[in-house]
Every structure is written in structure tokens, then in C-alpha cells.
Amino acid sequence: MDFDVVIVGGGPGGLAAACRFMQIAEKTGQEISVCLVEKGSEIGAHILSGAVVEPRALNELFPDWKAMGAPLTNPVTVDEVYYLPNGTNRIRMPSMAVPSATHNHGNYATSLGNLCRWLGEQAENMGVNVFPGFAASEILYDANGAVCGVATGDMGISREGEHKPTYAPGYELRARYTLFAEGCRGHLGKQLMEKFDLNASSGTQHYAIGFKELWDVTPENHVPGKVLHTMGWPGNHFGGLFTGSYLYHLENNQVSLGLIVDLSYSNPYISPFDEFQRFKHHPLIADVLEGGTRVSYGARAIVKGGLSALPELAVPGGLLIGDDAGFLNMTKIKGSHTAMKSGMLAAEAVAEALAAGSQGGEALGSFREKFEGSWLYEELAAAKNSQQAIHKFGTLPGSAFIFLDQMTGGKLPFTLKDPTPDHATLKPAASSKKIDYPKPDGKLSFDKLSSVFLSNTNHEEDQPCHLQLKDPSIPISRNLPEYDEPAQRYCPAGVYEVVEEAGQPVFKINAQNCVHCKTCDIKDPAQNITWVVPEGTGGPNYPNM
16 A cells, blocks of 8 residues: 555654644645554554643644644643652652743643544544554565555464464555654664664663553542652662652542653662552552542553654654654653654655655655754753753752753753663672562552553464564573563563473563563663564553553
8 A cells, every 4th residue: 555654653743743744735735645553453542641731732733622622621730749758758849949841730631542542533534544453563665775664464373473264464555754653662663773773873762661550539539630740769779760750630530640660770679560559558649549449550661861862863764753763851751742743843844855746765854954943852952961860860969950950941061971771770689689569458559460451451362472582591591590580570561470390490471461561672681572563453452541
């Protein structure tokens, strides 16, 4: 199937690009055919975010979004930031001590998944070919080595690689230009970075894993529009762990809460999932959840490197947008509006090339030019030291540095660097302290499997494993003796286990549990795990997340 543009990924960046293409086509009289593929069962099924949405990009894309019925109906009413010195106490930060970029008045606490569903409806109504349930599994290249589209994965292939009765071959979706908007650590974007050496001139990318739960709470514990963030505990202890949290009061007596755990930690015994479960017992959080019911759970990796870690954005025939490239403002603790703006700028660059008669195949440097001339670049430039300051100085000193940096508009004449990638930070298990996590109580804290159940995760069992080991021996021969195989703990879904068979340890992969967070692809110390797409529609099915 041939199109002018193929977009990989139905998140805010990809959907904003799709809509912007159609707006340009209508305004200029161009005919631009656009196809968007999304691996989830529907648009929004794999979207996970707090989320507080800054409407700046949406204002530009759809100035009348309120009249159009966009699901931003819960404005922020209370905005609080706390430092947690331990699991009991709290210190509220005065508003004047919080960087102005972190303030949330004028923003909306909402479900990013539902916003994407709405954007998907707009895109379809405008003429975009939206194909949910189709996982882009392969990049297509022309005879000159330029990207010329993607192929979706075959369906109905057994675990042994044989064709089942349900076999259906994938589609080749060919395009003049292909936009990659897969989200953090996209597996096709990762291939592009390696093939074209896109990180050659950029700093080290860093990541975190973000957890989220949705709770129904009692009316007396609910304050519509209240937004709360914390820093400190459960971080600042074993293994240089840095954490931050959020609790957002949504509509209909629901709250979303989560913990962000930097993947730069060094103690291999850390379990980010168990840190999150322990965190909910802090009185600041427990008092809100008391008497409530947990209704959904999910986890997703987050890109945190900032402006200095952005790769080259253009390859011959393709562009990286959204979190696939790393457009995320960690000072604001937001990425949806930045992802949307990157998609809109990419659409404008491609539309200009198409209008000039381009048949594709070239690297569009105009995208970088548009980016560097936009408010998106100004935002990321002002936040360029945020992540690095926390890594370099710790939570409180790093936060103080960020505050001072923001006082200058992020114009300090230097950029902090943190060159050690997250997978290389682990210390040997022999020199690390084991952590005795509290057992879940079934009221505030829960185990992994009951949590995964709430994510509605499902995969066809008889298919090739989408979690590929470059060397199957490494988990037992290297990672187990050196790091007590940390995959058992950093995975938030119980995918990886070390079990004993015939008296010998065996590495087991429960791929059906995978929530597509990508943490294993990032944190494995041997970089031995490669995450690739399973069959389309596989993975979580997040409602209202």
C-alpha cells in the first residue's frame, strides 16, 4: 500500500502530526495521503501517563478544542509539591521555592489515553487512514538505503516459526516519508539510531520507569483538580535511587498516582515495583487511598536525557518525533505537549517538501531548523540541566541547582553531563545490600501478577517470543553470579524469573505478562535483551489511563 506519509505510533506526537498534515492539505489544496499504524488494539490502549496536560500545543492544533469536545475538562485547582524525608514525614515546599515551569495552574489533570482517543477520532474524520492493531515490525529501505516505509508483522506464526491456520502476512506500507513516533525506546527508532549513528554528537540518554495506578476513592478524600508531586523518599537510600511521585485528582472520584524511578540506580536488589508499592503506605498518599479501590495498573519507561541527549532527528526518508526522539521537559514533568509540537513541526517540514515536488528519500534538515526556531526548543533548552543535576548532586542539592538554573531561564553558560548509561551503573551483588521489601497487604500494596491482571494485558501465547536474547546463556552465566539477575526485579510485570530445574538455575521468560514498558531493553547490564513487537493488538489494554 502506497502513501505519501506513514506514521508509526498512535500517541500524542504521531496523532498531532497526522492531524496537522490534513489541516495543511485542506488549507493549501494539496493531496496528502497519510497512514498511521498503532500496535495497540485501539488508539490509546498503550498510552500511559499521569497526566497533567499543558494545552499549548493543542491550542495551536485545534484552537476551538473545547467546543469540539476534547476531554480536557478537569482544570488544576490545587498545586502542591512535597519533600518526603522518610516514609512518615513530609515537608511542603512553598510555591516560591518551586521553579515556575513546574507550576500547573492553567493545565488539566486528565487521561492521556482518552485525549489520544479523541485525537484519533479527529484524524480519522479528517481523512487519515488509522490502522490500530497493526504492529510495525520492520523498516523498509529503497535501493539507495533511504527509508521508504515499514512492514507490519505477520500474524499467525507459531512459537516454532511455523505458519498456523490463522496465518496472515503483514503489509508493506510504503511512503515518501516515514515518521517514527513509537514512544520511549521505540524498537524501530533504536534501529535507526544504530544504522545512521544518530547519537554520534549527542549526550548519553537516560531513562526512568514510571508506574501508574488508577483508584476510585471516597468523596471525602477527593478534591477535583488537585495535583500533588513529591520528591525524596523512597529514594535517597540504597544504591543512589532517585524517585519522584505524583497524585492527581481526576473526575468522578478517581485519582491517578504513580512513582517515577530513575533507572540509573546501582543496587541490583532494587525492585522499582516494590518501591512503588511501599510508597503508597506514606500517610500523604495512604490517607487519600483509604477506603478506595484500585481499578487499573500500568508501567512505562520514560526518556529523561533532555536536550543534550537528543539524537539527530532526520534520516533519509524519515524523521524521529515525540518520545522516540526524546522530546520531554523534565522540569515541567510533562511531555504530551512537547511530543505534539514535535509532530506538528515534522508535518510542516514534510508537507513543504511534498509541495516542492519531492519524491522522498532525503534527510529533511528543515525539521531541525523548525525545531530550533520554535518554543519547543526554548523549553527544552531552559530545562537542559534538570536530569543531569539530580544525577550529579542528588535530590535536594540537585533540586536547588535546578531552581537557580531556572532563575536564569536555563541560561547558565554550561551543560552538566552524565555520561554513564543506565545499564552500566549496577554494582556487583556481592558488594550490594539486599532489600527486604514489605509483603503486600492487599489493601494499599499488591503483588505483580494481580497488578498485571488490572492492565488487561493479553498476548497470543503461541507466537515467537518478542523478548529476544542475543546470547541465551548470559542471564545464568553472567548476570546471575554478578548481579543476582536483576531482570527478576526491574521488570514491573513478572516477565523474568530464575527457576530451578533438575537442580540447576534456568532463566524463564513469561512474555505473556509483558506490559511493553521497555525497561528490560534499557536496564539489562549486558544489553542482551532486545524488545521487538509481538503480534498486533498484543500487550496492555489501558482504560482511562
